[in-house]
Amino acid sequence: MNKEDFFIKQFISNTKLIGDDGAVIGKWVYSNDAFFENVHFKKEWMSLKQIARKAMLVNISDAIAMNAKPKYALLTVAIPKDYTKSDLKSLAKGFKEVAKEFNLEIIGGDTISNEKLDISVTIISKTKKPILRSGIKKDDLLCYTGTLGTSKRDLEKLFKKEKLSKESKFIRPKLHGEFFYKISKYVNASMDISDGLFFELERMSKQSSVGFEFFYKIDKEIGCSGEEYELLFSFEEKYKEKIEKIAKKYDVPLTIFAKAVKGKYSCECANHHF
Amino acid sequence: MNKEDFFIKQFISNTKLIGDDGAVIGKWVYSNDAFFENVHFKKEWMSLKQIARKAMLVNISDAIAMNAKPKYALLTVAIPKDYTKSDLKSLAKGFKEVAKEFNLEIIGGDTISNEKLDISVTIISKTKKPILRSGIKKDDLLCYTGTLGTSKRDLEKLFKKEKLSKESKFIRPKLHGEFFYKISKYVNASMDISDGLFFELERMSKQSSVGFEFFYKIDKEIGCSGEEYELLFSFEEKYKEKIEKIAKKYDVPLTIFAKAVKGKYSCECANHHF
Numbered sequence: 001m002n003k004e005d006f007f008i009k010q011f012i013s014n015t016k017l018i019g020d021d022g023a024v025i026g027k028w029v030y031s032n033d034a035f036f037e038n039v040h041f042k043k044e045w046m047s048l049k050q051i052a053r054k055a056m057l058v059n060i061s062d063a064i065a066m067n068a069k070p071k072y073a074l075l076t077v078a079i080p081k082d083y084t085k086s087d088l089k090s091l092a093k094g095f096k097e098v099a100k101e102f103n104l105e106i107i108g109g110d111t112i113s114n115e116k117l118d119i120s121v122t123i124i125s126k127t128k129k130p131i132l133r134s135g136i137k138k139d140d141l142l143c144y145t146g147t148l149g150t151s152k153r154d155l156e157k158l159f160k161k162e163k164l165s166k167e168s169k170f171i172r173p174k175l176h177g178e179f180f181y182k183i184s185k186y187v188n189a190s191m192d193i194s195d196g197l198f199f200e201l202e203r204m205s206k207q208s209s210v211g212f213e214f215f216y217k218i219d220k221e222i223g224c225s226g227e228e229y230e231l232l233f234s235f236e237e238k239y240k241e242k243i244e245k246i247a248k249k250y251d252v253p254l255t256i257f258a259k260a261v262k263g264k265y266s267c268e269c270a271n272h273h274f
Numbered sequence: 275m276n277k278e279d280f281f282i283k284q285f286i287s288n289t290k291l292i293g294d295d296g297a298v299i300g301k302w303v304y305s306n307d308a309f310f311e312n313v314h315f316k317k318e319w320m321s322l323k324q325i326a327r328k329a330m331l332v333n334i335s336d337a338i339a340m341n342a343k344p345k346y347a348l349l350t351v352a353i354p355k356d357y358t359k360s361d362l363k364s365l366a367k368g369f370k371e372v373a374k375e376f377n378l379e380i381i382g383g384d385t386i387s388n389e390k391l392d393i394s395v396t397i398i399s400k401t402k403k404p405i406l407r408s409g410i411k412k413d414d415l416l417c418y419t420g421t422l423g424t425s426k427r428d429l430e431k432l433f434k435k436e437k438l439s440k441e442s443k444f445i446r447p448k449l450h451g452e453f454f455y456k457i458s459k460y461v462n463a464s465m466d467i468s469d470g471l472f473f474e475l476e477r478m479s480k481q482s483s484v485g486f487e488f489f490y491k492i493d494k495e496i497g498c499s500g501e502e503y504e505l506l507f508s509f510e511e512k513y514k515e516k517i518e519k520i521a522k523k524y525d526v527p528l529t530i531f532a533k534a535v536k537g538k539y540s541c542e543c544a545n546h547h548f
Contacts, residue, residue, distance in 0.1 A: 003353065003357065003359070003362060003387070004353075004385045004386070004387065006359055006362055007351065007353065007362045007365070007366060007385050008385055010362070010363065010366030010367075010370070011366065011369075011370070011380050015379050015380060015381055017379065017381040017382060018380070018381060018382050022382065023346070023348070023381035023382040025346065025381070025398075030346070030348055030381060030382060030396075030398065031348075031382065032348040032349075032350055032382060032383045032384055032396060033350075033384045034350045034352060034384045034386050034394075036352060036386060036388060036392075038389070039352070039386055039387065039388055040386075072297070072299065072304070074297070074304055074306040074396055075306075076306055076307075076308045076350065076394040077281065078308060078310060078313070078392070079277065079278075079281065083277065085277070085280055088277060088280055088281045088284070089284065091281070092281060092284035092285065093284075095285075096284070096285070105289050105291065106285050106289060106292070107289055107291040107292060107297035107299070107304060108291060108292050108296065108297040108304060108305065108306060109306045110306055110307045110308045110394070111278045111281050111282055112278070112308050112310060112313055112314075113277070113278070113313065114310060114313055114392075115312070118310075118352070118388075118392060120308075120350040120384070120394040122304075122306060122348055122396040124299075124304065
């Protein structure tokens, strides 16, 4: 077990709320993700505005995966001492732009001086029907949105000091909120793909107590690609056409790749933690 | 204006919720504070359990100052790569101990690997009557709990590599929740003293549009001492005896030191930010 999971395990016996993209309390969903310099990004990879935008988007992605609409955000922002006022404005602009796009309000947080730029975002979102990782039923079809693999490829480019297109999902995650809210009534289980398709499937396998029968072999370049922020979800076969119709309307590519069966599934990607 | 305030100012035009110890949404109060290595503490100053405890307590202090009872917490914990499992257990123990003491549930967060130990805590608390910084009325008496000055003195000791008693407030903030909830019906405005009495008075002066007439001179050793986590609040003179009686019952020292008057108040402590 990696240290991250070991630490999280210390808290699990005290609550049933840990272990999904967000914690559900009544109609509210709470999610929290860190976005730290030299952990999640290097400053030469992205502009300050892009960094602030991505810190927000990866958190909103959790809310969407729970079928919740983001309403409020709290930001911890640790800022290097040498940042200029113009730097601070660019950073603030990124946060504010995303807040406006998603109609959410930044209601507080903490700003401190630090050696590097470290961000932690808490998103408070609202849902009528939370969708959990644990809801996969036997015979459900498994599906993901968008194209997987480009984030891994783009990360490798960055390590080789190549430049990425502004449109790279690694810089600018593409969320599919409107599509997902529309199909939510047909969805049994969902989460977002932050650590890679295979990693997330292992988590869903554990939490839903199912295994998967793949329709074809998925390459590691696809299945081990993290930071995709695409949606991974399951539904009954009878809803397939309805979901595909809505996906077409919202121009969201869908890949149906497996079926839930008895058993369990283990990921074979190299562990990227610690 | 320091950079921290400059950054926060970028967000204020978009919301009325920023600027207090917590943001009030209906009956819920949301507060968020960072507790970062080499910013708020040095690792040789405190054990890992003490660090986790203090990270929780300084956040719960905000909830209490809003007259709210902490219910849930989300933790961002960035952990140095060389921490052992035993280190992680000590850290988790500190968080869990405080959660148990205050009957709150740790419902999620994010754990990552980092160069140093950086913690950010979001507290979700519940209130029937939030008390704000902006509520001071002319002629209100100003009051703080406990003894001020020891945190500044103890911090200076730490910089001289002297050891502190385990009971030092710098290590173990002493909160006065039960007392404060009992007197809350008599209180017009409140906040906790995290940056020092004089700093907080300037904030309250701005937000309540009042000045202060001091009953006696308060030394800088007292007024500029940060990290006290005592309560600063105001009330009408007619409630003085009632409040003093409850304070006696809960064994909380009270110092009534000023009266709210027309005007404004500016702090003269050295700026400790950036």
